[in-house]
Amino acid sequence: MLSAQKQLQEFIKSNALFKPTDKILLAVSGGKDSVAMVHLFRSLGFSFGIAHCNFNLRGQETIRDQEFVRSLAKALKTDFHLKSFDTQKFAEKNKISTQMAARDLRYAYFEEIRKGFDYKKIAVAQHQNDAMETVLLNLIRGTGIAGLHGIKADRNNIIRPMLCFTADDILKLVKENDWAFVEDSSNASNKYIRNKIRMDIIPEMEKINPSLAKTFDHHLKYFSDLEAFLNSEVAKIKADILIKNDRGYQIERKAIQNLKPQKLLLYEVLKDFSFNETSITDLINALNGIPGKQFFSDTHHIILDRENIIIHKIENKHLSDLAVFESDLTFQFDNYRFKQNKLTAFPSSFTSNENTIFVDQSLLVYPLKLRFWQQGDVFKPFGMKGVKKISDFFINQKVNVKQKASIPILINGDGKIIWVCGLRGDDRFKVRSNTKKIIIFEVEKP
Structure with missing residues (x-):
């Protein structure tokens, strides 16, 4: 216990994470890593409060975690901050993964609490194994030198004091002190890439190097210094050329x-x-x-x-969104002219091209909306099973940045994209065998 305290204290001091008198907000999930951080901060006499997020993604398990952390804060007689999120709804609205949604919601809430209750920093309990997983994930996805330093100990009011420990260090510490914690069942699922790295790839690497986390930690510090040197040299070159x-x-x-x-x-x-x-x-x-x-x-x-x-x-257009009502037979957006027609009879065959789409009328929620492409837009291209970022679709279609900033997007009243106008319709709105009413949209390009 004393050696762990000293190790943490020296890490905080050597990285200038905070002063002993500062008030710190601890992000606590209830897992062993964040629980160990709470107890170590307590034993060192630091001033802190506890914050917990309920993302409502794991049923009753999230209530169990929430109440466990509440009880921990009460037992330690420290301030407790709690927020419950509809993470799935936020992810769908912003067209991002649930993992990314949870991350954005979590850090926005922590920063709100930090400012509102005068905390100096926000402490999260990531350790050396987390940093190693991050580097491997970056390498798999593709990265520059910035992706090789892993996780910074101090960045944008977020500190990571537990980076002085490995996962095994923390597990040993928790067992020795008999600290209660809760297990997140999603950590045992390998459907997430990070979990695959943790459960499948790293154990194989540790067969070659049992001290893998310590080795990575040494190299990550080296890469961090190398990145700082490169940035310094690049700043000189930029000033010169x-x-x-x-x-x-x-x-x-x-x-x-x-x-x-x-x-x-x-x-x-x-x-x-x-x-x-x-x-x-x-x-x-x-x-x-x-x-x-x-x-x-x-x-x-x-x-x-x-x-x-x-x-x-590149100067982006600032044209206001156009509302399209069911009664609008013709309408114009920027230099594009549109027609909207209802079919009175179900045709025996469909003759379409990139400037015409046939849509199941029952799926439309009026008013529709026309606007230009935005970062994060996703749709399900006609004939495909999965969703695709429109930015990736533009790349495949060899549409350059200047062109794509001018392509209208037709959007349903429920937020789903109906048509990347003049290029491809969304498969979710296509005419099917049970379709009763059809609407044809046509566009005349400038």
Whole structure:
């Protein structure tokens, strides 16, 4: 116990996480990691309160967790903050996964409590194994050097004091002190990628290196220092070669050709403009070609000039959403003209193209809405089983950023996307064998 206390105390001090007199908000799920954090903070005499989130995703188990944490706070005579969320509804409304929804809700609530009750920092109980899982997850998905430092001990008012312990350290500590905790049943499911890494991949790696978590912790500190050094050098390069002009920025071709290593440094210089590695490779390959070639990111546009690359911000349209009512036979949005017609009889066959869709009228909730594409939009392309981000669909259709900012999206009254106008309808609204009434939407492109 004393060695664990000393280990935690030294970690907090060496990383300047907070002062001994600061009041800290502890995020407590009821699992062994957060319970160990509570007891260690208590034994060290720190001032703290406890916050718990009920995401209502695991039935009665969430009530059990909530009441356990409430009882823990009461036994320790410390402040208790609780919030219950309709996480599923939030995820559907924002078109994100339930895991991402829970994360966003959790941190927004913790920050609200931190400000409202004058807590200095928010402490979460992630440990060395969590940091290792994060790195492996980043490597699987694809990452730059920023994905290799794992989890920062202090970032944006969130501190992670338990990073000085491994999962085994915490389990041993809990058993030795007979601290009660609750188990989250979802941790035993391998349907989540992180759980697969924890349950299947890491045990195989530990057969080769039993001290894997400690080894990772050593290397993560090295990568963190390496990232800090790279950022410092890139800041100097940007100050030297990135020249501001009336419409944005420019970089001399010669300056790019002198960069070594060229791809890494140019990516770091341009990543604030949302250009990915593929775009950087294409840009480098075009440097010795004829002027005029263009490159697009989600936010910016590069033109390859004779002596420079010119970087401009893409100006998004600010056209108000258009409400479409059932009685509207024709309507216009931006430079697109639309027609809406009800079929009086069920046709024997359908002749459609990208500018026409047939929709099951019973599924429509009026008024419909026309607007431009937004980040996070998802739909189920006609003929597909799963959902797809419209941004990914645009990439597959070779639609550049400038074009996609001008493509109207037809949206049902319940929020579901009916049509990426002029490209593809949503499979959920297609005409089926039991459809009784049909509406045809047509678009005339500018």
